[in-house]
Amino acid sequence: MGKKAIGIDLGGTAIKGAVIDENGISGEVTRVPTEAQSGGQRVMENILSLIEKLTGAGGGAGAFVGVGIGTPGFVGADGVILGGAENLPGWKGTQVYAPISERFGGLRATAANDVTSVALAELKYGAGRGVQNIVCFALGTGVGGGIVTNGRLYKGTHGMAGEIGHIIVETGGEPCPCGQCGCVERYASATGIVNMAVGMAAQKDTPETEFLKVVKSEPGAVTSKLVYEYVAKEDPVAIAVHERACDMLGRAVGIMINTFSPDKVVLGGGVMMAGGVVLEAVKKYAARHCWPAIYERCEIVIAKMGEDAGVLGAGALALEEFD
Numbered sequence: 001m002g003k004k005a006i007g008i009d010l011g012g013t014a015i016k017g018a019v020i021d022e023n024g025i026s027g028e029v030t031r032v033p034t035e036a037q038s039g040g041q042r043v044m045e046n047i048l049s050l051i052e053k054l055t056g057a058g059g060g061a062g063a064f065v066g067v068g069i070g071t072p073g074f075v076g077a078d079g080v081i082l083g084g085a086e087n088l089p090g091w092k093g094t095q096v097y098a099p100i101s102e103r104f105g106g107l108r109a110t111a112a113n114d115v116t117s118v119a120l121a122e123l124k125y126g127a128g129r130g131v132q133n134i135v136c137f138a139l140g141t142g143v144g145g146g147i148v149t150n151g152r153l154y155k156g157t158h159g160m161a162g163e164i165g166h167i168i169v170e171t172g173g174e175p176c177p178c179g180q181c182g183c184v185e186r187y188a189s190a191t192g193i194v195n196m197a198v199g200m201a202a203q204k205d206t207p208e209t210e211f212l213k214v215v216k217s218e219p220g221a222v223t224s225k226l227v228y229e230y231v232a233k234e235d236p237v238a239i240a241v242h243e244r245a246c247d248m249l250g251r252a253v254g255i256m257i258n259t260f261s262p263d264k265v266v267l268g269g270g271v272m273m274a275g276g277v278v279l280e281a282v283k284k285y286a287a288r289h290c291w292p293a294i295y296e297r298c299e300i301v302i303a304k305m306g307e308d309a310g311v312l313g314a315g316a317l318a319l320e321e322f323d
């Protein structure tokens with residue numbers, strides 16, 4: 001029988017957990033409330049009770065190589081949350097490895113940023129199957145990402161690697177919550193795309209297209225999905241927003257291709273619901289921002305993992321680290 005691990009995906013409202021083996025999720029994904037407002041210790045207790053359910057149903061803790069946790073924010077090498085998890089008050093400073101070991105007879109635990117660990121899920125079970133080196137971009141409310149080299153998730157010395165949404169693609173550009181300006185997240189995330197559309201509507205010289213009328217009449221209702229509905233209708237303003245978002249993303253993708261020479265760059269997240277139109281534009285712009293010989297040897301593809309990617313990535317992390 002192959003080895004198995006517990007994968008835990010910690011979110012702001014729910015904690016998801018499942019048994020993960022070499023084929024992916026084994027059985028059901030189980031959910032418990034996070035109770036984020038009750039503080040870090042309460043959240044940790046909820047994680048422990050979820051692990052108890054999963055190990056109890058799966059032959060006891062001894063049947064598992066370990067637990068992998070995907071969490072918002074940064075995790076230090078010693079298993080202490082270093083910060084960056086603003087949706088979980090009191091989670092910063094929580095030690096996540098020791099309580100698991102204490103409660104479950106020495107069961108080992110590992111953790112990584114939730115978005116970063118999704119890169120490992122893509123490598124093992126998704127768009128990166130069969131290769132060793134991938135860079136993933138997750139285009140959601142923000143832009144997250146992860147780097148897998150030689151089949152292993154690259155965490156960096158302090159567990160902070162993979163913040164590729166904060167690659168600066170425009171000097172002096174849009175201000176970002178990270179404290180810098182011009183991060184790719186400000187242009188290529190769903191939020192960035194919406195902000196660019198609303199910004200264009202406020203400019204005097206923007207042509208009065210159908211899309212612009214919609215943005216002007218109800219700026220609060222603009223979504224990246226709406227932008228892409230008008231891209232499909234060939235609206236010039238929507239296309240201008242799309243081209244700018246993909247130009248900026250292409251710059252960051254080009255930087256990662258030059259730096260890592262990966263087999264694949266994987267693009268995922270809600271923005272990629274628009275599919276091929278984004279993929280083709282990013283390819284066009286990325287090619288202008290890296291060495292052609294490296295670009296030719298790298299494929300840019302759409303992610304395959306769905307809503308359970310976080311659980312899978314966390315479990316895959318434990319399987320990888322506790323070989």
Ligand SMILES: [Zn+2]
Binds near residue numbers: 165166178179183185
């Ligand atoms: Zn930033």
